[in-house]
Structure formats: C-alpha cells, structure tokens
Amino acid sequence: xxxxxxxxxxxxxxxxxxxxxxxxxxxxxxxxxxxxxxxxxxxxxxxxxxxxxxxxxxxxxxxxxxxxxxxxxxxxxxxxxxxxxxxxxxxxxxxxxxxxxxxxxxxxxxxxxxxxxxxxxxxxxxxxxxxxxxxxxxxxxxxxxxxxxxxxxxxxxxxxxxxxxxxxxxxxxxxxxxxxxxxxxxxxxxxxxxxxxx
Numbered sequence: 001x002x003x004x005x006x007x008x009x010x011x012x013x014x015x016x017x018x019x020x021x022x023x024x025x026x027x028x029x030x031x032x033x034x035x036x037x038x039x040x041x042x043x044x045x046x047x048x049x050x051x052x053x054x055x056x057x058x059x060x061x062x063x064x065x066x067x068x069x070x071x072x073x074x075x076x077x078x079x080x081x082x083x084x085x086x087x088x089x090x091x092x093x094x095x096x097x098x099x100x101x102x103x104x105x106x107x108x109x110x111x112x113x114x115x116x117x118x119x120x121x122x123x124x125x126x127x128x129x130x131x132x133x134x135x136x137x138x139x140x141x142x143x144x145x146x147x148x149x150x151x152x153x154x155x156x157x158x159x160x161x162x163x164x165x166x167x168x169x170x171x172x173x174x175x176x177x178x179x180x181x182x183x184x185x186x187x188x189x190x191x192x193x194x195x196x197x198x
Contacts, residue, residue, distance in 0.1 A: 038072040038135060040064050040143065040164055040176040053149050058185055062092070062143035062162035062178050064135065071134040075168035076141070077119035079128045088133070089125075091118045091168035092143050097159040097180065104161065104177075109153030110146055118168065130168060149185040158183045 034041075041063060048056045066072045077089045093111060095104040111117075119128045135141060143164050148154040159180040166174045 037068045040178045042178040060146040065140040066135040074166040076133045082124045091165040107153040154183045
C-alpha cells in the first residue's frame with residue numbers, strides 16, 4: 001500500500017508541476033493565464049516585405065488551442081481554395097473597443113472571411129461544407145489575421161480583439177474572445193497629387 005501511495009503522490013506532483021509550468025509559460029508569453037479548455041490567443045509577429053506597407057508591419061494572428069484534457073467541438077467550414085487545396089475557416093469577427101459606447105464593436109473593414117462571408121463561395125472559396133470538428137488536447141486552429149497599416153478600421157491607440165463563434169452562428173453565448181491587443185500602427189493617408197498632375 002505504501003508503494004501505491006508513493007506512486008500516486010509522484011503522479012500528482014508531476015501533474016501539478018506540468019500545470020504550473022504550462023501556466024507560467026503561457027503567462028510569460030501572453031500576459032494572462034489559460035483555462036484548461038478551448039482558449040483563444042493573439043500572436044504578434046512582424047514583417048517588412050508586405051506590399052503597399054512601408055517599413056515593418058505588425059501582424060496580429062489569432063488561434064484557438066485546446067488546453068483541456070478532453071477534445072472540444074466547434075463548427076467550422078471545410079472548403080477548397082483557389083488551388084483546389086482543402087482548407088478550414090472558422091466564424092469570427094474582429095472587434096474594436098468603442099470608448100464612447102463602452103463596448104466592443106465589429107470592425108467591418110476587416111470582415112472579409114470572418115462572419116459576413118463565412119462559408120460562402122467566392123473567388124477563392126468553393127465547395128463549402130459546415131462540419132463539426134473535434135479539437136484534440138494540444139491542437140490549435142487558425143482563426144484570422146489583422147495588419148492595421150494595410151487598411152482602414154484601426155487607428156493608433158485603439159484596442160482590438162478576435163471573437164470566435166464556436167457554433168458558427170454569431171451567438172455570443174458560445175463565443176471565445178482573445179485578450180485585447182493595442183494597435184500602434186494605422187493605414188497612412190495617401191498624399192494628394194499636386195494640381196495639374198492627375
């Protein structure tokens with residue numbers, strides 16, 4: 001019986017250590033703790049060779065990861081892209097914090113394939129099918145991307161976030177949002193051409 005108790009204590013200690021290590025790493029990387037379930041995060045990267053953007057652009061990518069011990073389910077869209085490759089998209093919106101209304105509002109300039117065109121055939125999307133997908137423990141799925149200096153919708157100092165609809169129906173009761181990110185770049189205004197040079 002003593003051996004069984006020792007093995008049990010070691011297993012509990014290993015699990016506790018793994019949990020603390022995971023939460024510490026997540027906190028250092030994202031600035032918040034992650035629940036033991038499906039969770040949304042924003043990952044910041046930079047790129048200096050984007051067309052139409054001068055200098056280094058900040059790119060905000062969102063993803064869902066299952067940090068639980070059981071699979072999670074959500075509704076996604078399986079489709080074929082322009083090269084006939086199988087792809088998956090999720091229903092989401094990009095939101096901006098509205099200081100006057102004191103609430104999150106959708107940013108229409110960034111709703112390409114989020115919710116408005118979710119799972120609808122278009123130039124780059126065909127053979128769309130809504131399916132229930134299992135997200136296994138440790139598995140991630142890409143949500144979407146924002147590059148503020150690429151188009152309108154965000155100004156320097158705004159706060160944004162991604163909200164993913166797990167049932168792909170716009171129901172906020174079954175949605176996950178990322179932690180807010182602060183925008184410090186925006187689309188540059190086009191310089192007006194001098195008169196007589198149009």
